[in-house]
Amino acid sequence: MKVLKSPRVKDRASSSDLYGVSHEVRRIIDWVVLHGDRAVLEGSRLHDRSSRDSILVPVEELQRAHRSMDPELLEAVRYAASNVETFAQRQKGALMPLEESEVRDGVYLGHRVVPVDSCGIYIPGGSYPLISTAVMLAVPARVAGVGRICACTPVRRGTNSPDPSVLGTLYELGVTEVYAAGGAYAVAAMAHGTESIPPVDVIVGPGNKYVTEAKRQCFGKVGIDFVAGPSEVLIIAQEGDPDFIAWDLLAQAEHDPDAKGVLVTTSPALARQVMDRVETILGEIVTSPVARSSWEDHGEVLAAEGMDEAVEFSNRMAPEHLELMVQDPDRWIPRLRNYGALFIGEHSAEVFGDYASGSNHTLPTAGASRYTGGLWVGTFLKVLTSQRVTREGARELARVSALLAQAEGLMAHRGAALARSRKG
Known part of the structure; x- marks a missing residue:
């Protein structure tokens, strides 16, 4: 491979070095856990010069933003959302429930496909209003059947409100639980909960290194899409x-x-x-x-x-x-x-x-x-397996399971298996 143009910065940060902010993010998360809404508001004042006194964006504010959207822009949002929804519906159709079927005599296995109860979507602010990100996150979650979708997006720097085109897009997509919260503060709030924001099950969306590191640190408490650079x-x-x-x-x-x-x-x-x-x-x-x-x-x-x-x-x-x-x-x-x-x-x-x-x-x-x-409708879906075993099926399973349990030294496991065979 012949190099015709090489990068000036030779050593791009590895994922562990990329953040370089882990201690600061840990402090932010702990501050939000301890002080809730107040910590999120203080973060907004510190980083975005906001004087907003509530992180909740009222529905009336969303409606005003929606009404103020340029009609051509709103039509573009609807066009994009329609395509994203069509593809998400087809993807969902490829992930079907599996009816119980017999894998051995008397042993039936199957699975259900179930949406998570709630998700948090993060829409960055920064230099540009990421209208498209609202579409890409909210639509697959809605198609998956998530019961509660909450969105966090920071205020525009020096103002008290997030970008109106983002707010209007969220309202168009049916997302009415919206919070003026940004950065690691928003991720911590969605993961751990505050007075205003009940915790969610999954957090998705892009962001700067603070958002990314916060998602990494909160993983386990909540699910995330992935850690991105x-x-x-x-x-x-x-x-x-x-x-x-x-x-x-x-x-x-x-x-x-x-x-x-x-x-x-x-x-x-x-x-x-x-x-x-x-x-x-x-x-x-x-x-x-x-x-x-x-x-x-x-x-x-x-x-x-x-x-x-x-x-x-x-x-x-x-x-x-x-x-x-x-x-x-x-x-x-x-x-x-x-x-x-x-x-x-x-x-x-x-x-x-x-x-x-x-x-x-x-x-x-x-x-x-x-x-x-990448993120897709399956990000918001869980595959839940089930087993149904008859008395006859339990006999053979008990023999094999007892042998394996004994080899592992787990005698209560062995006993639980053999109990089925003795009473069969």
């Missing part, structure tokens, strides 16, 4: 429009100075065209300061000797987003094992997945796609 895209291209590729790389770069865009191509000529186009675009977009920092510090352009080398690199990197602009993609897709979401062909822009195509944009980063996929 900065956003990333890998583009494998044998061919393609250099303009498309350049825009897609910078669409990731403008997320965050730590975001990562990588191009692996079998065409050095295409690589040079893309790098030239990137520089041109950086001179035109208002997000250039963040995008340039990301591109210069973490962007890479690599020339592969062939597709075999490109595929091997992709499987090692395990990217969040993987774009495939190659001849005969169906030949290579079966060999690609590790990615959060795959975008096939030059017209399958990663940003379509961010917003409107219907697949979820909450995806594993930092190599986590080696062991998990």
